Amino acid sequence: MDISLLAQFTVNGLMLGMMYALVAVGFTLFFGVLDIIVFSHGDVVMVGAFAALTGHYWLTGIYPDMSMWVELFFISCISIITVAAFGMIMAKTMILRLRSASPLNTLLATMMLGTVLREAVRLFFPGGSNPKPFPVLLPDISASFGDFTLRFDSVILFVLGALLIVSLHLLITKTKLGMAIRAVAQDEETARLMGVNFTLIVLITFAIGSAVAAFAGVMNGLYYNEINFGMGLLLGAIGFSAAIIGGLGNIYGAILGGFLFAGLQTLGAVAMPFASAYKDVFAFGVVILIMAWKPTGLIAEKTSERV
Amino acid sequence: MQRALSIRNVYTAYGKADVLSGVDIEILPKKITCLLGSNGAGKSTLIRSILGLTPPREGEIIFEGLPISGHPTHSVVAKGIACIPEGRRVFPKMTVKDNLLMGAYLESSEKKIKMNMGKVFEIFPRLEERQEQLAGTMSGGEQAMVSIGRGLMSSPKLLIIDEPSLGLSPALVSENFRIIRKINDAGTAVFLVEQNVRQTLAISHYGYVLSQGRVTAQGTAEELKTSDEVQQAYFG
Incomplete structure (x- = not known):
């Protein structure tokens, strides 16, 4: 195959992988601290994108001449803060309350919450049932090498995503908060005996996971220049799969899983150029095979550190 | 008499069944107070009650003059109580x-x-x-x-130790008891919960026997060693 085409596929795959990794990290964090699956997480990504869009409408209404960078900064902050707060409220009012019931109840409740979020945006966001254009907030510069075009905005998004993952890694491994999150993930009751405020740590974990999802939503909007109320459905399924194949509860596994899934999709598109619409079918099919081969995930729990 | 921790008329239940029914225990400062009892006597439940993991439904727990019953675990711990849980739980x-x-x-x-x-x-x-x-x-x-x-x-003021001898070889058990004694010599009050009667009484100052959620005997270690209750229950 043509080298420039290969480069193009690789870059696109890396971009997708970063987005999936950011979503998968949330699934794995929540599973880590509470042993539950928060099925609405994909739709939270969508809410993050729409929160940013709302911020865009609001800010450009007040300051029409705002520079791209300033606006990007502010709408990202608006999205991240709103969604982090939403995550905490969801944890406090719903997920912590469901703790005494079976984890299946949480799965079902969050699945319904996802539907509520989707439908709420569709019904109440102005023109919410149609795809909405997302503002272009990154310079439209690109470098061409033969047939291969490297978009500058993709590079920026990728770097920002990578920085976010590195900060998350440092937070979990190097800070006292991170140590408390790891302690709760390994043994909730003993963590409490050490003086960890369990409820607070759960709320903070949900704020962090949701904030990362919000960023993934903004990234998605900037990359595709379009968002829609249903975008979280597939993103959620992919993020969940990525977390599973990486080994649920393991952050690095989730990141690996995200890139792996994007790699599979890209491979599917390359290998079957006649039927690239089937790339998701191919990728999910391979995920099923991986699950059969390594039921506890690619990074086995034994050798890896959970959360 | 001065006390580190007072447990007064504590009732603790899982669901509707009382596991502790009116327990009174005084833990002395700078001393080793032990709690003996067989499996299912309610020893672990008592520890959970003190630490706020399973709050008592009735009664009072007072640490250094301040009530702690019903407080969340992290604030109980913040007052200077530490726990070495059963089964080590590293x-x-x-x-x-x-x-x-x-x-x-x-x-x-x-x-x-x-x-x-x-x-x-x-x-x-x-x-x-x-x-x-x-x-x-x-x-x-x-x-x-x-x-x-x-x-x-x-550096807790009170150290609660739950069954430190569980699952360890006799040599290690002796070593652990020696260390508990050493910790106490440094001034930390110890509440030692055990099934291993002989070695526990050998290092304790004062002790209680818990049976079916009630304190059935108490006294100094010397008194307990010769008490009928303990003799019957543990030494046959």
Whole structure:
């Protein structure tokens, strides 16, 4: 195959992988601290994108001449803060309350919450049932090498995503908060005996996971220049799969899983150029095979550190 | 008489069934107070009640003159009570050092943390050698060291130790009891919950016997050694 085409596929795959990794990290964090699956997480990504869009409408209404960078900064902050707060409220009012019931109840409740979020945006966001254009907030510069075009905005998004993952890694491994999150993930009751405020740590974990999802939503909007109320459905399924194949509860596994899934999709598109619409079918099919081969995930729990 | 912790008329239930029915226990400062009892007597429930993991439905628990019953676990711990839980419960995927640091989670002074860690390493030199090892990969005896060391990291006023002899070889059990004695000599009040009657009474000052959720005997260690209750229950 043509080298420039290969480069193009690789870059696109890396971009997708970063987005999936950011979503998968949330699934794995929540599973880590509470042993539950928060099925609405994909739709939270969508809410993050729409929160940013709302911020865009609001800010450009007040300051029409705002520079791209300033606006990007502010709408990202608006999205991240709103969604982090939403995550905490969801944890406090719903997920912590469901703790005494079976984890299946949480799965079902969050699945319904996802539907509520989707439908709420569709019904109440102005023109919410149609795809909405997302503002272009990154310079439209690109470098061409033969047939291969490297978009500058993709590079920026990728770097920002990578920085976010590195900060998350440092937070979990190097800070006292991170140590408390790891302690709760390994043994909730003993963590409490050490003086960890369990409820607070759960709320903070949900704020962090949701904030990362919000960023993934903004990234998605900037990359595709379009968002829609249903975008979280597939993103959620992919993020969940990525977390599973990486080994649920393991952050690095989730990141690996995200890139792996994007790699599979890209491979599917390359290998079957006649039927690239089937790339998701191919990728999910391979995920099923991986699950059969390594039921506890690619990074086995034994050798890896959970959360 | 001065007290470190008073448990007054405590009833604790799981669901509707009372596991503790009116327990009164006084834990003395700077002494080792022990609680003896067979499986299912309610020993672990009593510890859970003190620590706020299973709050009592009735009765009072008072630590240094202030009520703590019904308080969340982290605020009970913040008052100066530490626990070495049954079965050691080390954080398996953390290093020995991180396990110890978790013990000092509520301690903000770096200097104090360092000092306490130094003390722990003095008692257990092996932990200093193994600082970077994941606690889950250690032997049972070594994990017991981690768990005890972790309990000392907050320099607690009261240390609750739940069945330290469980699952350890006789040699290690003796070693652990010797260390508990040493911890107490340094001024920490100890509440020792055990099934191992002989060795427990050998190091304790005062003791209680719990049976079916009630205190059935109490007295100094000497008194308990000769009491009919204990004789019948444990020595046949």
